[in-house]
Amino acid sequence: MINTSVDICGIKFKNPVTTASGTFGSGREFADFVDLNRLGAITVKGVASRPWKGNNSPRIAEVYGGMLNSVGLQNPGAEYFIKNDIPFLKQFDTKIIVNICGHSIEEYCEAAEMLSEADVDLFELNISCPNVSQGGITFGTEPKMAEKVVSSVKKYSKKPLIVKLTPNVTDITEIARAAVSGGADGISLINTLLGMKIDIKKRKSVLANKVGGFSGPAIKPVAVRMVYQVANAVNVPIIGMGGILNYEDALEFIMAGASAVAVGTANFNNPYATVDIIDGIENFMLENNIKDINDIRGIIG
Secondary structure, X not given: OOEOOEEEXXXXXXXOEEEOOOOOOOOHXXXXXXXXXXXXXXXXXXXXXXXXXXXXOOOEEEEOOEEEEOOOOOEOOHHHHHHHHHHHHOOXXXXXXXXXXXXXXXXXXXXXXXXXXXXXXXXXEEOOOEEHHHOOEEHHHOHHHHHHHHHHHHOOOOOOEEEEOOOOOOOHHHHHHHHHHOOOOXXXXXOOEXXXXXXXXXXXXXXXXXXXXXXXXXXXXHHHHHHHHHHOOOOOOEEEEOOOOOHHHHHHHHHHOXXXXXXXXXXXXXXXXXXXXXXXXXXXXXXXOOOEHHHHOOOOO
16 A cells, blocks of 8 residues: 655645646646546646736747747636636545736735635745736746745735746745745745747747747756755745656656646646656556655655
């Protein structure tokens, strides 16, 4: 008998596998392929206090080792999510993580307040959003700003608050410490790296927004390194993500210090990726006589 359950901010997941926000919608798109009951949690696409239109097209591009996206956190808003998506998700025996986004601290707080009475389990605060009130500077790239937005949202949040970090910084541990200082109950990382693709025949950027978030297997070594660094810098649960394609990738993150992992871009290539990874972890544990998944977490010294 093996134990794959993990504790994330006081919430028990049946296994350490969830989805990365923005790659699984609200689960509807994958319900025909995946038994959603098997997932430890579902992390939904970003939800704002009011609807977001998103960026202009084209906003997706395939690149070597992954993909670029500049969707721009398009979403129908918190009211729609509460009315339409939560009832769908509550049909399944899985935890619900809501990714919260905003253009300003006020918008973040408004979304957290609106969603705090909803029947969900945790919040994931996306501090990779551009702060429009300060010229578009990303909240999560400056420690004091990161701490400020986390502490502000924490006042309105009635759910455990996981803070999602951007990798586009010099020292990831500095941002992680700032988030925890602001009241983060957990950390998730990494969000996408910034990337660009140029069409040399048209002599212009492939994406309408010129740059986009780079995700996929090529970013995994960066993500594993950052999870390892953060796990040794703060004492809160970590959800690791970035280029996870299979159970071997997932186990790298866990051994680096992550309590759980989120599967993102792999879902587009293989809609069964999440359950394949769950099966792979279980088989690995059985084959290697590992009784408890938590026994191998953070074993890299």
